[in-house]
Amino acid sequence: MNGVMSKKINRRRLLAWSGLSLFFYPIFKFIRFTVPRKPTRIAVASEIPVTGFLQEKKFILFDRKGKTWALSRKCTHLGCKVSYFEEGDFLECPCHQSKFNAETGAVIQGPAKLPLTLYHVDKGSGNTRYVVTI
Numbered sequence: 001m002n003g004v005m006s007k008k009i010n011r012r013r014l015l016a017w018s019g020l021s022l023f024f025y026p027i028f029k030f031i032r033f034t035v036p037r038k039p040t041r042i043a044v045a046s047e048i049p050v051t052g053f054l055q056e057k058k059f060i061l062f063d064r065k066g067k068t069w070a071l072s073r074k075c076t077h078l079g080c081k082v083s084y085f086e087e088g089d090f091l092e093c094p095c096h097q098s099k100f101n102a103e104t105g106a107v108i109q110g111p112a113k114l115p116l117t118l119y120h121v122d123k124g125s126g127n128t129r130y131v132v133t134i
């Protein structure tokens with residue numbers, strides 16, 4: 001009898017959680033709620049070339065004019081991978097040609113509306129030249 005009761009309760013709980021999830025999911029999606037994730041520190045061993053930038057998989061690292069910063073390569077429109085264009089000193093997305101300022105990540109040209117994420121960069125020690133916190 002007890003086993004049957006606990007199964008009923010578990011089914012009820014499962015149904016309740018499923019119902020709540022189905023109810024809240026579109027609301028969270030609409031307000032762009034995301035669970036904050038723990039920052040990741042990425043060590044960069046390479047020296048930045050004389051061009052002043054280093055293109056990595058997830059970010060582009062800049063070190064010029066005595067300033068160091070990194071910008072995310074994930075386009076804020078639909079998530080394609082942006083690249084740096086030295087001639088114009090901007091970052092461009094290959095998918096819909098959004099352009100971003102190379103120093104701030106601000107949008108120069110849409111369709112993207114939000115700036116690229118700016119990451120904190122620390123100077124490393126030993127074999128590590130830089131540490132980028134993403």
Ligand code: FES
Pocket residue numbers: 075076077078079080093094095096097098110111112
């Ligand atoms: S995904 Fe980058 S502009 Fe559309």
